Amino acid sequence: MKRSWASLEEFQKFLDHGGIVEPVDDMPREYRQTVFDFIEMHANSELMGGLTERDWIPKAPGLRHKMSVIAKTQDEIGHAHLLYMVAADLKIKTREEMMQDLFAGKSKFHNVFHYRAKTWGDQVAIAFLVDAAALVSQQAVFKNCSYGPYKRILKRIIAEEGFHLRFGEESVLRIAEGTEVQRNMFQDSINDWWWPALQLFGPDSKPNDLLLRWHIKSERNEILRDRWIQKFVPLLQGYGFTIPDSGLRRNEEKDRWEIGPIDWKPLKQTMIMGGPDSARRISEASDSWEKTGWVREALEKVSA
């Protein structure tokens, strides 16, 4: 059933009453574009995340970790696949166009994939802090998302991210129980990744945030960020690590952790592809796309 709305106000009313939009619907152009941009960025981030995960397959310590990293890589690339399908059905860009825009630095991906993972400690910090941050924000989108296909595919993705988070927690535990060298390595990683992970949620939501108004996101950025802070400060401290924030305070009255001021400059840099590792990451992704071109060619030949 194809639905249409007489005006943006009518459409807003439909969304406010919990309406779910399907691809066949005659949705307002602005909504289509906003949903598309959001899903495209999510898809790009899964792909970039999968590629950095892949780099650690040969370097992961021990067979158990190696197998987990292989499974994670397959999951992330798989999520990118599903999300690109959902995005392409919005008929704004084809899958091929989305790839080309990503490699040309014209479309966005999450800030955390603009930094380089230098050690296994970094990879564990990503699996622990970043995957958890991504999961917190995905759950908030899933809860009340007005775009049907995205909501349904998120359910699948969230279930798998749950496995990743458990892998991250187990890896942290193992490092925490490790030698002094291992613990120091992980402390360095926390120092490097704490702020990027925290900034994944973005700055405080603006009052006129379209993603909130159109029920794509269901909670404000600052609420999600705070939920993550309240969980991860005590967790890391419990393992005996410190948080690289001199402004961090415990507010006993409110029974909450309060952080120091956030420097948003690094986030802004990543938004314009000017992060410390943006250029290398993009060119790696593009190389990997070219190197696997023979697979796509073979598939095209089969279909001919």
Added chain:
Amino acid sequence: MRIYEVFLKADGKEEFRHAGSIEAPTDELALVLARENYTRRAEGTHMWVVDRENICVSEEGFIDANLNKSHRHNDGERVAEWRKSQRNKKSNG
């Protein structure tokens, strides 16, 4: 390349459910790619893939016509009322 819709059935009691879509050049490869993308953790025991082109979609309003046929939903109210009146008679008598 063609776009296939993927359907999974979790166990004997469940009906097939739409899982998502996948791009593939042939039916055979669609099955392989759907397996790799949708069932990495035993999400189902049966799978269908259907070329999107082969799905017949109803026109707008085609099934709406059945929304106002309340006579197809007997709510059993008349019988319930009669039974109630019988019970009241008994308890009063």
